[in-house]
Amino acid sequence: MSGSNFVDYVKIFCRSGKGGAGSRHLRREKFVAKGGPDGGDGGRGGHIILRGNRNTWTLLHLKYQRHVFAGNGEPGGKQTSTGANGRDVYIDVPPGTVAKDGETGEVLFEITHDKEERILVHGGKGGLGNVHFKSATNQTPRYAQPGEPGKEMTVILELKVLADVGLVGFPNAGKSTLLSVVSAAKPEIANYPFTTLVPNLGIVKYRDFRSFVMADIPGIIEGAHQGKGLGLRFLRHIERNSILLFMVPADSDDIHKEYKVLLNELRQYNPELLDKKRLLAITKADLIDDELQAEIEQDLPDIPRVFISSVTQKGIAELKDMIWKELDS
Structure with missing residues (x-):
């Protein structure tokens, strides 16, 4: 996923179709000079519908389509014929997309499955x-109902990226390196903060x-819940992960303190995130010896943990086992 084609936030203006007018027609045939009313109903205006599509992973296709209009319903006809419904417009979105009212910020619904449809x-x-x-x-009413107008809405x-495991850590904690080692993903990796600017799966x-x-998930910094760093832009992606894998480098000044800071940022953003299963990976374990590792282990949080090195492959198999055990439970 490159930064240029990953879009996870768009604002669009939608207008549904207006309903067709009912017909005021009176029956007139060769041997029926003064027949009764036979005007049909107008057709429904077109809906705007969100549809889950697992083959899409970004909202890029909506970035430049800021206006979405559905078709209008056709008026009713004679012989009680109903007008055609307006053309529905389908918007394909990746599972994990949340729809909100653009004026109030109220959450309308969320698309979570492939082919799921919501109006x-x-x-x-x-x-x-x-x-x-x-x-x-x-017996001969010469009036009918007009169709309802369409609705306009921003x-x-x-x-919110859907994944089994979300990597949580400060910039340069080794998250991208781990992902490149255990999967076929090719995230950008460099020795400076915020190398990762979009979530990589x-x-x-x-x-x-x-x-x-x-x-x-792009790196968190202290104060991220207030919008600092990449802040709120990517914290929401953590909400859709089954397990949170906290990653802290072995050369950190205080591993337990860094873990607590990360945990606090999640708590400040959304306390429900603390209900998720948590694992801890101490990265860059190739930089320390067994004696120092034993010393570090005495002051670690009481959650499943493992020392890993993406460079030497140390602990990678053990990490996978630990993750699968939690997913399976």
């Missing part, structure tokens, strides 16, 4: 034809042809 903006109802208004005292679409192969999806 984003309803089309106007078609008007009733005059055939519905006849009665014993009004909508925000936000993508990789499929990690496990034993007996099993696999799981791992997401490299």
Whole structure:
């Protein structure tokens, strides 16, 4: 995923179709000079519908399509014929896309599955034809309902990456390097902060042809929940991960303190994130010897943990086992 073609936030203006007017037609045939009303109903205005599509992984296709209009319903006709419905417009989005009201910020719904369909903006109802208004005292009504107008709405679409394991850590914690080692993903890797500017996904192969999806989330810094660094832009991607794998380098001044800072940022952003399963990987373990590793282990959080090195492959198999055990449970 390159920075130029990964888009996870768009704002679009939607307008559904207006309903067709009901017909005021009166029956007129060769041997029926003064027939009763036979006006049909108008057709429904077109809906705007969000549809999950697992073959899309970004909202890029909506970046330059800021206006979405559905078709109008056709008016009713004679012989109680109903007008055609307006053309529905389908917007394909990746699973994990959240739709919000652009004015209030209220969450409308979320698309979580492939081919799942939810109506984003309803089309106007078609008007009733005059055939519905006849009665014993009004046998030839010459009026019918107009169709309902379409609805206009500004909508925000936000993508939250769906993955089994989300990598959580400060910049340069080794998240991208780990993903490149355990999967076929090719994230950008360099020795400076915020190398990763978009979430990267990789499929990690496990034993007996099993696999799981791992997401490299751009680095968090202290104050991220307030928008510092890459802040709120990518914290939301962590919400859709089953397991959070915290990554702290072995050469950090205080591993436990870094873990607590990361945990606090997640708590400040969304306390529900603390309900997720948590694992800890101490990265760059090739920089320390066994004696120092034993010393570090005495002051680590009480969660499943492993020392790894993406360079020497130390602990990688053990890490996969630990992740699969948690996923399987």
